[in-house]
Structure formats: structure tokens, C-alpha cells
Amino acid sequence: MxxxxxxxxxxxxxxxxxxxxxxxxxxxxxxxxxxxxxxxxxxxxxxxxxxxxxxxxxxxxxxxxxxxxxxxxxxxxxxxxxxxxxxxxxxxxxxxxxxxxLLTVDRRARLTTPYHAAANRARERARGTARHGSCGMGIGETAAYALAHPADAPTAGDCTSRTALRRKLTLLRDRLTAAVGPLDAPPVDACLDACTAFADHVTLVDExxxxxxxxxxxxxxxxxxxxxxxxxxxxxxxxxxxxxxxxxxxxxxxxxxxxxxxxxxxxxxxxxxxxxxxxxxxxxxxxxxxxxxxxxxxxxxxxxxxxxxxxxxxxxxxxxxxxxxxxxxxxxxxxxxxxxxxxxxxxxxxxxxxxxxxxxxxxxxxxxxxxxxxxxxxxxxxxxxxxxxxxxxxxxxxxxxxxxxxxxxxxxxxxxxxxGPLAGPPRGFLAGPPAGSPAGTPTRAVSAGRATAG
CATH class of the missing domain: 3.40.440.10 (Adenylosuccinate Synthetase, subunit A, domain 1)
Known part of the structure; x- marks a missing residue:
């Protein structure tokens, strides 16, 4: 299972x-x-x-x-x-x-780039004391851009084509710059080199x-x-x-x-x-x-x-x-x-x-x-x-x-x-905590069933 x-x-x-x-x-x-x-x-x-x-x-x-x-x-x-x-x-x-x-990557996976991260941080700074608590890594920007421009959002598979990726990265940079102002991010060629190197070193796979x-x-x-x-x-x-x-x-x-x-x-x-x-x-x-x-x-x-x-x-x-x-x-x-x-x-x-x-x-x-x-x-x-x-x-x-x-x-x-059963031999619910942990109680049996609390 x-x-x-x-x-x-x-x-x-x-x-x-x-x-x-x-x-x-x-x-x-x-x-x-x-x-x-x-x-x-x-x-x-x-x-x-x-x-x-x-x-x-x-x-x-x-x-x-x-x-x-x-x-x-x-x-x-x-x-x-x-x-x-x-x-x-x-x-x-x-x-x-x-x-x-050890890594395989689905070609359809969307790419997060320095432009997404820079736009994310610019928006979070603009919120001042009303920040949402973003990680500043560009995750929301990546998702939002893919929803707004699905055909132009770069994917892992695009990293195998410098021509296609250059077009998408340039569009991405320009659109996000228009939305939030100048981006603290490297030039397109530097991003392009990093992404194509990524494609050379990981195994890209299909569905x-x-x-x-x-x-x-x-x-x-x-x-x-x-x-x-x-x-x-x-x-x-x-x-x-x-x-x-x-x-x-x-x-x-x-x-x-x-x-x-x-x-x-x-x-x-x-x-x-x-x-x-x-x-x-x-x-x-x-x-x-x-x-x-x-x-x-x-x-x-x-x-x-x-x-x-x-x-x-x-x-x-x-x-x-x-x-x-x-x-x-x-x-x-x-x-x-x-x-x-x-x-x-x-x-x-x-x-x-x-x-x-x-x-x-x-x-x-x-x-x-x-x-x-x-x-x-x-x-x-x-x-x-x-x-x-x-x-x-x-x-x-x-x-x-x-x-x-x-x-x-x-x-x-x-x-x-x-x-416990997922961490060792199936000896019931728990034979006791690991050595050095607080003392436990006798073994208990348990059966799993879909819980829907609340």
C-alpha cells in the first residue's frame, strides 16, 4: 500500500x-x-x-x-x-x-524563477504591516501567472529548448515588471543558462x-x-x-x-x-x-x-x-x-x-x-x-x-x-517508546478506519 x-x-x-x-x-x-x-x-x-x-x-x-x-x-x-x-x-x-x-521531474511541472520570487517579495513589502506571511520564494506568483497565462508559463520540459524558454522567460519578466515595478532578479540569459543546465542534469519524464x-x-x-x-x-x-x-x-x-x-x-x-x-x-x-x-x-x-x-x-x-x-x-x-x-x-x-x-x-x-x-x-x-x-x-x-x-x-x-506499526515490526499499537523516552504503557491493538472528525 x-x-x-x-x-x-x-x-x-x-x-x-x-x-x-x-x-x-x-x-x-x-x-x-x-x-x-x-x-x-x-x-x-x-x-x-x-x-x-x-x-x-x-x-x-x-x-x-x-x-x-x-x-x-x-x-x-x-x-x-x-x-x-x-x-x-x-x-x-x-x-x-x-x-x-535520484530525481525524476515531470516535464509538465511549472517552473518557479527568480522573476516570480522577486515579484512575490515586492508585493509582500508593499503590504507593510499587513503582510500575509509569504515564504518569499515565488510560489504564489508561479501559480497566479500560470492561471493567468497558461500557454506562456514556463515548464520543466521547456528547459530543453533555449528558444522556447527564452521567449517565455522574457514575457514573464516583462509582465511581472509591468505589474510590480523593476525586479531584483538576474538577466534572462543567466536564468536561461541555469534552466538548461538543470535539464542536462535531471531526468525529465512524461505522464x-x-x-x-x-x-x-x-x-x-x-x-x-x-x-x-x-x-x-x-x-x-x-x-x-x-x-x-x-x-x-x-x-x-x-x-x-x-x-x-x-x-x-x-x-x-x-x-x-x-x-x-x-x-x-x-x-x-x-x-x-x-x-x-x-x-x-x-x-x-x-x-x-x-x-x-x-x-x-x-x-x-x-x-x-x-x-x-x-x-x-x-x-x-x-x-x-x-x-x-x-x-x-x-x-x-x-x-x-x-x-x-x-x-x-x-x-x-x-x-x-x-x-x-x-x-x-x-x-x-x-x-x-x-x-x-x-x-x-x-x-x-x-x-x-x-x-x-x-x-x-x-x-x-x-x-x-x-x-508504532509504521515505524517497526507489526507488534500491535506500540510496545513502548524508544530507549531513553518516557516510560510507556502496555501494548494496545488498533484498527484503521477513515476518520472524518468535525
Missing amino acids: HTIVVDLGYGDAGKGTVVDRLCVPRPDAAPVTAVIRFNGGAQAAHNVVTTDGRHHSFAQFGSGTFSGVPTHLSHLMLVDPLALATEARHLASLGVPDPLA THLPGLLRRGPAVFEGAQGVLLDEGHGFHPYTTWSTTTFDGAETLLAEAGRPHTALRLGVVRTYTTRHGPGPLVTEDPALAAALPEPHNGHGRWQGAFRAGHFDVPAHAYAVAACGGVDALAVTHLDAPARHRALRLAHGYRTPDGPMDRIPAARPGHLRHQQALTERLLSARPDRWQTPGSDPHAWTDALSAALSAPVLLESYGPTAADKA
Whole structure:
């Protein structure tokens, strides 16, 4: 069976470390044939730490790269050739031999260029104190330009033709300059050289590649960002130009003739975080100080890394927006022992009265989503639950809150810090946390079933 990994929060829940563990070879499981990226682009920052101490923040390469698992960038990805080259160099410096040889790219994937990134940053600067929290990588500009000018938007396949690509890059630069003013970006010839070099060093494939890849064995579909940032379901305007639910992966599976053949794995952490502005009802500034994160901090374009207690209504809303999950992966299970005041909020207080659930709406109904955003910005957490320091009390509480079994538990950043049926031999639910983690409780059996909390 394939697995789709999606963040049920605002991002940064630990998708990278979960994918890394799923890709580590196990004697009782078939090896993962590929990590397939199905949304977003170079703005992803999926942190993986190896057991020997190496760290990489995966952006376009799949988070199974340290295990030698190939990456496929699907036609739903936005591919940034310059950022990809930089990422490949860092992976090589960490001992990954010839990272680009592990990569296949669908020719139809849209390109993100320095012109998109420059326009993105110019628009965000113009917003002043009303910034949306963009990553500044040009993802929204890439998506918006492709919608406005589909025939002229450059693709990975265009990188094999200097003539076609020059025309598209020139048009792109001129149109974005007309929209936002002079762009802080290199000349067309420099971009052209980088893109054609990209085509010379990666394997470009057509639509027949993915079906064959999925026939060879289990694959892991690695999502980007989080459901609460989704372009249609997120809290507008603090959203991304990307579908962050399971939909993209399900589309690829259907196109390959293998619909509904994947486990839908939702990732949550024991406390809720987000980068930059927007609703975070359970925010508690003390948490950021009590639970410092070496790989998450203030971003020049995103803004501050914020933390709050676990937000049940928001995560239940995400599960419902996804159309349900089969199982959960829970990360940061070491945090309750380090900060015993961690708790879950099961509802909100708002000026309009109590709010136990976030109402769903038709995806893309931005006026409704913006009104919802305003309500959430004025909400305060209510109806608390404090599971204590026992990690199993937390997995029980989260499983009950989101109506889904927990099949992977993470107590630290490395693959060795993971436990559960998806992380080791199928010995029931959990034989106990890894060595050095808080003491556990007896093994429990669990069965997976599609949950649709909220």
C-alpha cells in the first residue's frame, strides 16, 4: 500500500521526519520505491536529522533521500531549478552521492524563477504591516501567472529548448515588471543558462513514468505546508497558493489507474504552531521559550515562529476539510514531559458566543473564509484538557479528539526516535517508546478506519 503524508496544521508538524522514517529499510516491509511530491515547491522546509547527526531541510528533494529513496517531482509541483541545484549541493556535502541522479521531474511541472520570487517579495513589502506571511520564494506568483497565462508559463520540459524558454522567460519578466515595478532578479540569459543546465542534469519524464513507478512497489506521497493553510480551506488571506490536502496525491493515483490505494496519514504535533501572521487561537508565548526549536525560527519573509497549545477545533476542521484520514502520526511526544503545562483546547470563546467547532464551507468561498478568519482572530481558547506528561495519555487524547488511530509516534528528530506499526515490526499499537523516552504503557491493538472528525 502507498502512503500519503499530510500536515493537519499550519505546517511544521514533522512531515519530513515522518517520511524519513517511512523510507528507512525494514526487514518486515517492502522497500519504498519513491517519494512523490505533489504540491508546493521550493518553499517547503522539511527538517530531517540522521542518527549520526547530519541535518538537512528538504525543500524539493523527498525526505527519504538519506535512505537512497528516489524522488519524483510530479506535474503538480512547482519546480525551482536554481533552488534545486543549491539543495543538491548541500545533500552532496552531507554524503549523498550524486543527488540529482535520484530525481525524476515531470516535464509538465511549472517552473518557479527568480522573476516570480522577486515579484512575490515586492508585493509582500508593499503590504507593510499587513503582510500575509509569504515564504518569499515565488510560489504564489508561479501559480497566479500560470492561471493567468497558461500557454506562456514556463515548464520543466521547456528547459530543453533555449528558444522556447527564452521567449517565455522574457514575457514573464516583462509582465511581472509591468505589474510590480523593476525586479531584483538576474538577466534572462543567466536564468536561461541555469534552466538548461538543470535539464542536462535531471531526468525529465512524461505522464507514463508515474504509473510504472507505482507498479514497482509502495510509494510515499510527501505533502507540503499544512491543511490549515490550504488555498480553499485555509483562513484567508493567510493561506498558500496550493492545495495542501490529500487531493493532489489522490489525483495522481487516479491518473495512474490506482485510485484510493493509499493510507491517508495525517501528521500532528503535541502543540500547535505556525509561522507568521494569521489565526493561532491557542497561542501561548511562553511555549516558544519553554520548547525551543533549533530548526524553526523567525523568517525574514514569514515572520515569527509561534506556538500554542493543541487546538482541537482547528485540527478537527482540517480532518473534515481533507475528507477524512485513516491514521495519525504524532510528533513531539517528548514535549509534554519537558513542559508539563501543555494541554488541549476543545473549544473557543468568541464575541458571538462559544464555538466548539469551526464551520466548513464550500472550498474557495473566500468571503466566508475571510469572515471566519476575523472570528478566529478574536477567539480565545476554552474547555481545556491536560493529559499530563505520559505520552500514551497524549496519543489517546489526540486519537479520541480526531477520531483516528495513532500509527506512528515520534519522540525526537531521528528515525530511531519513532515507534508504532509504521515505524517497526507489526507488534500491535506500540510496545513502548524508544530507549531513553518516557516510560510507556502496555501494548494496545488498533484498527484503521477513515476518520472524518468535525
